[in-house]
Amino acid sequence: MFGQLNPGNGIETAGSVRVRLAPSPTGNLHIGTARTGVFNWLFARHHGGKFILRIEDTDLERSRPEYTQNILDGLRWLGLNWDEGPIFQSDRLDLYRQKIQELLDKGLAYRCYCTESELAQMREEQKAKKQAPRYDNRHRNLTPAQRAAFEAEGRTSVIRFIIDDEREIAWNDLVRDRVSWKGSDLGGDMAIARAATSSDIGQPLYNFVVVVDDIDMAITHVIRGEDHIGNTPKQILLYEAFGTKTPHFGHTPLILNQAGQKLSKRDGVTSIDDFQQLGYTAEALANYMTLLGWSPPDSQELFGLEEAAAKFGFERVNKAGAKFDWDKLNWINSQYLHSMPVDKLTEMLIPYWREAECEFDAAGDRPWLEQLAALIGPSLSRLKDAAGMSRVFFVKEVECSAEAVAQLAQPEASGVLEAILAHLDSEPVLTQAGAGEAIKKVTKEKNLKKGAVMRSLRAALTGEVHGPDLVQSWLLLHQRSLDRSRLQAALALKG
Numbered sequence: 001m002f003g004q005l006n007p008g009n010g011i012e013t014a015g016s017v018r019v020r021l022a023p024s025p026t027g028n029l030h031i032g033t034a035r036t037g038v039f040n041w042l043f044a045r046h047h048g049g050k051f052i053l054r055i056e057d058t059d060l061e062r063s064r065p066e067y068t069q070n071i072l073d074g075l076r077w078l079g080l081n082w083d084e085g086p087i088f089q090s091d092r093l094d095l096y097r098q099k100i101q102e103l104l105d106k107g108l109a110y111r112c113y114c115t116e117s118e119l120a121q122m123r124e125e126q127k128a129k130k131q132a133p134r135y136d137n138r139h140r141n142l143t144p145a146q147r148a149a150f151e152a153e154g155r156t157s158v159i160r161f162i163i164d165d166e167r168e169i170a171w172n173d174l175v176r177d178r179v180s181w182k183g184s185d186l187g188g189d190m191a192i193a194r195a196a197t198s199s200d201i202g203q204p205l206y207n208f209v210v211v212v213d214d215i216d217m218a219i220t221h222v223i224r225g226e227d228h229i230g231n232t233p234k235q236i237l238l239y240e241a242f243g244t245k246t247p248h249f250g251h252t253p254l255i256l257n258q259a260g261q262k263l264s265k266r267d268g269v270t271s272i273d274d275f276q277q278l279g280y281t282a283e284a285l286a287n288y289m290t291l292l293g294w295s296p297p298d299s300q301e302l303f304g305l306e307e308a309a310a311k312f313g314f315e316r317v318n319k320a321g322a323k324f325d326w327d328k329l330n331w332i333n334s335q336y337l338h339s340m341p342v343d344k345l346t347e348m349l350i351p352y353w354r355e356a357e358c359e360f361d362a363a364g365d366r367p368w369l370e371q372l373a374a375l376i377g378p379s380l381s382r383l384k385d386a387a388g389m390s391r392v393f394f395v396k397e398v399e400c401s402a403e404a405v406a407q408l409a410q411p412e413a414s415g416v417l418e419a420i421l422a423h424l425d426s427e428p429v430l431t432q433a434g435a436g437e438a439i440k441k442v443t444k445e446k447n448l449k450k451g452a453v454m455r456s457l458r459a460a461l462t463g464e465v466h467g468p469d470l471v472q473s474w475l476l477l478h479q480r481s482l483d484r485s486r487l488q489a490a491l492a493l494k495g
């Protein structure tokens with residue numbers, strides 16, 4: 001017997017599309033969950049439908065309110081605004097209990113009284129016979145007397161939903177096309193609640209509550225990570241048991257690390273928080289996540305979420321896993337940073353300068369901070385990198401790199417530095433034009449190449465031989481009265 005097949009491409013319900021993101025608050029918002037959120041959001045917006053947020057907090061031991069907060073904050077930061085919710089599963093236990101009772105009453109579910117050790121022994125025996133571990137449905141047909149005896153012993157039960165081994169369950173996946181499973185591969189009658197007693201239904205479990213909620217919220221398309229694909233046949237059987245139409249399912253490719261394995265905590269940076277702290281902008285990260293598994297029809301790579309929503313469709317979502325590409329993410333982020341107005345960039349850099357313990361007065365030094373942001377902005381790919389790049393403009397003294405020491409040891413260096421100091425004596429207020437003139441004058445007077453003058457000046461002022469625009473750097477240091485002392489220190493270094 002075949003399961004219900006969804007006809008067409010699954011998008012015949014334009015205007016009434018209802019999708020949901022259903023994170024479990026057992027950790028901070030993960031990039032995989034956020035990317036699933038992006039695809040759901042794009043799909044909802046593309047079809048003028050609704051994006052619903054549901055917090056799956058039925059795992060009482062592992063769920064934490066601070067993780068819920070982190071998930072809500074992260075989604076808001078990314079611009080993934082939701083239309084309904086957040087709906088908390090923990091508020092809906094009565095509904096789940098009622099629905100479990102309904103299955104018990106219909107004879108589609110039953111109480112299984114097996115103890116942990118009986119189940120463990122069953123698995124051992126299966127292993128010894130080289131069989132896949134499964135529940136062998138041994139309590140499916142207990143007599144009332146057997147049930148009463150177990151309860152008299154004080155055993156609690158697991159409520160199991162009957163799965164017919166002979167069934168084939170198939171659906172047309174939005175990403176993977178036709179997917180089919182055998183009932184016999186689903187591990188036997190499935191647990192839908194645990195720790196039940198004769199008077200209580202116990203704790204409802206994941207696959208069951210998801211279906212109850214998706215029906216209750218009239219979800220039309222379930223879009224989630226490929227790691228859930230094995231849950232889908234079980235869930236389809238539950239839809240059938242409740243006599244409701246199944247939604248469409250789309251299983252999105254997993255995000256993989258460089259080694260081609262599923263990106264996990266061990267890969268270091270995986271939560272949206274981590275990316276935010278490194279200085280990726282929300283727009284760049286959302287843009288990059290959109291490209292993790294989807295390619296736009298016109299191969300445009302930079303776009304906002306709204307723009308992507310106009311083009312989004314599952315026909316361009318890949319089946320294969322999406323490799324996380326740091327270079328691409330950095331490139332996208334740099335494009336956003338480079339096109340950002342300098343006042344906004346300054347605003348975004350201030351927390352990173354603070355974190356790096358740079359000393360400044362955010363109000364009084366504002367024009368100077370903006371000049372600094374304008375100077376380093378074109379070389380930035382992440383905001384956090386600004387700390388290292390800006391350090392030289394905040395600290396009193398710099399330590400010269402080996403290349404800078406070598407530059408300052410050149411025979412012409414002392415003369416250059418002395419001449420620049422003399423210029424500062426004669427014209428104590430440095431302007432952009434004045435700085436350019438001074439470099440030109442020294443070049444001419446000392447009969448040197450301009451590059452040689454600039455290299456010595458840069459080495460003395462910044463302790464490095466490479467860096468952003470020299471005249472601008474000098475002006476910034478001058479405004480903080482750091483140029484003279486550095487020129488003098490470089491001369492002293494030469495002895």
Ligand code: GLU
Nearest residue numbers: 022023024056210224228
């Ligand atoms: N709570 C599940 C998770 O965080 C999602 C379930 C679903 O989308 O069906 O992975």
